[in-house]
Amino acid sequence: TKQNVFQEAEAEVAKELTDKFKRALKTKLHEKAKAQQLLKNIDREIEELRLEISHELGE
Template sequence: MGKVEKITKQNVFQEAEAEVAKELTDKFKRSLKQKLHEKAKAQQLLKNIDREIKELKLEISHELGE
């Protein structure tokens, strides 16, 4: 195998390796972004539930005359 051929194969391998690394990084970033979005939605739902519970407690206490 000639020196040029060896370097070319090495370059192709490095480029492929870099492409795979970029794809994996992009997938990881998308997954992380989605998880963070889901977490934010869940936190907002919990806040809404807490607010509704407080409103219901207040409503019940008014109805019971407390």
């Protein structure tokens, strides 16, 4: 019936939107993880430089 066709189309659109949302969320989470890793690397480099500078000043 017409109603069934409409319901099937509605379900298909809902699934496509859900899949699209899940992909976008996965991408954002991946980008966030990469950004957090970069920040950790920067923090480590800053700490290494700080130690290097304090060591040189201490000599």
